[in-house]
Amino acid sequence: MVTKAPPPIRPYYDFSMLFKATKTFIDHHNSTHHQLTERLNSNHRATAELITRLYAKQLNHAVVLGEDLTEALPGFKTFNPSLATCKGCTVRTIINHKERLKAAGFIIKELHRGKAGIELWINPSIFTPKKLSTSPDHLHSHSSHIQSILIDKVKNFPPLVQEQQEQKNNNSTVDMLIPSEKGVRLSAHRAHTNFVTGTRQEQNKNTRESRPSDSKKQTRGAKKMRQNELESAFLLQLVRDFWAYARGILFTELMLSPAEEAEILNHIWASVYRKFKIKGSKKDLQGYQEILYKRVDMVSRYLERNPNRWVAPPHLYFHPDNKRNGFNKTYQWFIKQETLKREIRNQILIQKSEQEWKDHNQGKGIHKHKSRLQLFRIQQQRLSSYTDECLLKAYEKSLQRMLLKPIAI
Amino acid sequence: MISPNLPSSSLTKCIVYFYDGNSCTFYSLDKTHKRSKPNKALGIRRLDKMLLLGKLKGSWETAIIYENLLNGKEIAKYKNGVRLF
Numbered sequence: 081m082v083t084k085a086p087p088p089i090r091p092y093y094d095f096s097m098l099f100k101a102t103k104t105f106i107d108h109h110n111s112t113h114h115q116l117t118e119r120l121n122s123n124h125r126a127t128a129e130l131i132t133r134l135y136a137k138q139l140n141h142a143v144v145l146g147e148d149l150t151e152a153l154p155g156f157k158t159f160n161p162s163l164a165t166c167k168g169c170t171v172r173t174i175i176n177h178k179e180r181l182k183a184a185g186f187i188i189k190e191l192h193r194g195k196a197g198i199e200l201w202i203n204p205s206i207f208t209p210k211k212l213s214t215s216p217d218h219l220h221s222h223s224s225h226i227q228s229i230l231i232d233k234v235k236n237f238p239p240l241v242q243e244q245q246e247q248k249n250n251n252s253t254v255d256m257l258i259p260s261e262k263g264v265r266l267s268a269h270r271a272h273t274n275f276v277t278g279t280r281q282e283q284n285k286n287t288r289e290s291r292p293s294d295s296k297k298q299t300r301g302a303k304k305m306r307q308n309e310l311e312s313a314f315l316l317q318l319v320r321d322f323w324a325y326a327r328g329i330l331f332t333e334l335m336l337s338p339a340e341e342a343e344i345l346n347h348i349w350a351s352v353y354r355k356f357k358i359k360g361s362k363k364d365l366q367g368y369q370e371i372l373y374k375r376v377d378m379v380s381r382y383l384e385r386n387p388n389r390w391v392a393p394p395h396l397y398f399h400p401d402n403k404r405n406g407f408n409k410t411y412q413w414f415i416k417q418e419t420l421k422r423e424i425r426n427q428i429l430i431q432k433s434e435q436e437w438k439d440h441n442q443g444k445g446i447h448k449h450k451s452r453l454q455l456f457r458i459q460q461q462r463l464s465s466y467t468d469e470c471l472l473k474a475y476e477k478s479l480q481r482m483l484l485k486p487i488a489i
Numbered sequence: 490m491i492s493p494n495l496p497s498s499s500l501t502k503c504i505v506y507f508y509d510g511n512s513c514t515f516y517s518l519d520k521t522h523k524r525s526k527p528n529k530a531l532g533i534r535r536l537d538k539m540l541l542l543g544k545l546k547g548s549w550e551t552a553i554i555y556e557n558l559l560n561g562k563e564i565a566k567y568k569n570g571v572r573l574f
Contacts, residue, residue, distance in 0.1 A: 340533060343530035
């Protein structure tokens with residue numbers, strides 16, 4: 081009987097593990113280097129975490145795509161400006177931070193690929209794929225390592241940041257990680273968290289102050305990017321919907337390759353939507369879309385009226401430079417049609433009001449018990465609801481015709 | 490001016506099988522002028538025009554437009570003057 085070999089476990093780079101590994105690495109580095117020019121401050125830490133996060137995302141994506149990363153990890157491909165945008169700082173800052181991280185051994189190699197950006201190799205101790213289940217021994221060794229680092233941090237250096245006694249967090253778990261029975265030589269005031277003489281070299285104090293602002297910036301940037309993506313997806317959908325509608329009505333039997341279709345969509349974007357240079361709300365754009373559909377319907381009616389009529393093939397019909405027989409000319413048709421519709425509506429309304437006056441004079445109709453002023457008010461209210469200047473002017477003229485006539489006679 | 494090495498620069502090609510049993514490959518001209526950006530759709534349209542309206546009209550049985558790559562995909566197929574896809 082042949083037993084099936086278990087499928088290879090796909091590595092997954094969990095950010096929380098990587099974050100801890102990065103933190104451990106930097107803390108360890110800081111504990112062994114005491115010169116300020118060698119140490120990694122909170123900003124370097126933030127850059128390292130950003131790089132770790134993006135690299136993990138890239139690796140996980142590669143794993144999903146089926147790449148084999150068991151032998152050697154690929155480098156982190158990125159661009160200095162994109163890192164700077166993500167972090168909300170300048171490119172120079174990113175370069176400086178990378179230099180410091182390289183000196184610390186966090187970045188082991190960097191390659192410049194010109195236009196294709198840069199490629200970074202991160203210390204393999206951080207990016208070793210972790211097993212999904214962790215044994216208690218592993219946890220124990222890990223916690224003991226953290227403990228040793230925390231113990232090392234107790235130094236008699238002046239604080240980098242002026243510490244306020246009120247700001248101390250008595251609930252902080254950091255203090256609880258250090259077991260008192262280990263025999264660490266602490267100052268006498270240790271239990272009361274009074275570090276006037278024995279200051280803990282708390283790198284985290286710096287990070288706690290600067291990190292929220294960093295993360296805020298990043299989330300704000302991410303939010304903005306997501307919003308932009310959503311907006312562009314909405315606009316793209318408008319263009320696609322329009323093309324689908326126009327194709328269904330005007331170019332039913334046309335067969336097009338993807339390249340040709342892409343060209344037409346580009347033309348529509350440039351000529352029909354004017355590259356979306358005119359900004360408007362979603363509602364405005366949907367209104368414009370409705371107008372475009374009406375214009376397509378008008379073209380189809382125009383074609384139906386005479387079999388000899390034709391429209392140019394779509395790559396010409398929607399071409400932005402086509403001034404002769406392009407789709408843009410239908411805007412004039414639409415304006416003309418709408419003006420005509422409005423004029424007819426106004427005429428009908430005026431005729432109705434005139435009929436009411438006639439009936440009123442003869443003592444007929446629904447307004448026969450009302451005075452002339454009341455009838456005038458009713459009509460004026462009704463017509464002003466259309467918010468059309470021309471209609472009101474025409475109404476005035478009709479009133480003059482209807483009411484002043486008998487006096488003139 | 491037409492590029493002297495069209496097979497290597499074209500984006501698409503068209504293989505035509507004639508009624509007389511011959512076959513021939515035509516390469517697309519994707520530029521509007523010498524220095525213009527190649528336009529794939531333009532090349533396809535020109536091949537289409539050659540097959541349906543140009544000098545080859547009525548003389549071929551099957552014509553297939555491919556991407557001009559190694560193992561390039563089929564873009565369009567014609568049979569007896571009718572485009573199938």
